[in-house]
Amino acid sequence: MNNLRVTTTTLMAMAFVGLTAMSCKDGKEDSSATTETEMIKLEPSASTANNESKVQNPESEKVLADYMALKDALVETDEKAAAEAGKKLETTLKSFKLDSYSAEQQEELKGIVASAIEHSENIGKTDMEQQRAHFQKLNDAVTNMVAITGTENTLYQQFCPMYGEGGAWLSTEKNIRNPYFGSKMMKCGVVQKEIN
Template sequence: MKKVRLTTTIMMMTFLSLTAMSCKDTKKENAHDSTTHSEMNHDKMDKSNDMMDSNTQNSSAQKVLADYMALKDALVETDKDKAAKAGNKLNNTLSEFDISNYTAEQQKELKDIITDAKEHAEHIGKSEMDHQREHFKTLSKDIMDMVAITGTENTLYQQFCPMYDGGSAWLSMNKDIKNPYYGSKMLKCGKVQKEIN
């Protein structure tokens, strides 16, 4: 059931991304991400093996991203209980993250990122809304660092709110701004910093 929901979400987001791109020219800032992705797969014999290896690597990362997006949406809705549940789920997903298909250097970086991200997800799971949002800021940085290593199957939008805590970023699968740091108080506060493919 989870796989069906995740697949449906991915398909919907892909459709929305393609629709948005066809309506408007977009600026791509993904040279580093695609270089990293092709370097991870450079030793494979053929394209089908590359895709299988890439899919193996991305499945753990996609689960983390799906849980992160659920947490972000709960914060947008200013729903403390829903955010706590999403934080706990993300903590569990991070615990199960399979780093075995990455290089030794990437594994070391991912271990550090996951350790830090788990700590923040755990705090979100047992905190009040204001504290949840404080931890979400650092958690978002961890997830961005993870995506820089793992790549992404979906187009992601790195968004930025200049008002929250001296400026705070987050990831979204949608170009439209829905601010997780302020919710309905300042829902549209922010801008897209970059597109990640």
């Protein structure tokens, strides 16, 4: 009898895990996952706590605009457009000026921008699979940049648990459009944070 209970419990657990994973794979949006948006303001780092203005450098908005164009190309699974967007973002990042930030912020931003340039450059010369892998790292850099520079617009940090160990991205819309899988799993993901 105990073996029967263990087997039944194991089967039920496996069915639950399988259904959870399949909810992203079948392309259907889980309304409970996307409507329960966690409203969290991005906490400023110690180096940004004394900033008076929300955005000190309009160039950071240009970086975000180029990032969004790249994200959209990945959503559309358009390798050529993603490569072009990666090259454009690389150029924008190389012209990013740090002089309006404090010495501590400049030091943080130098590393962040260098990482973002490296991944943008790689996106400009690789295939779709590698573009998405570099986008995951690029996203980390851009998210860290926004924590320092701020943003004029509301952004939504979104997350897909099905991409590797999980892949995050920024969006200007709550609606999930997955850059890691495109049309294969367009709606797979949840909004983790609202950043403004």
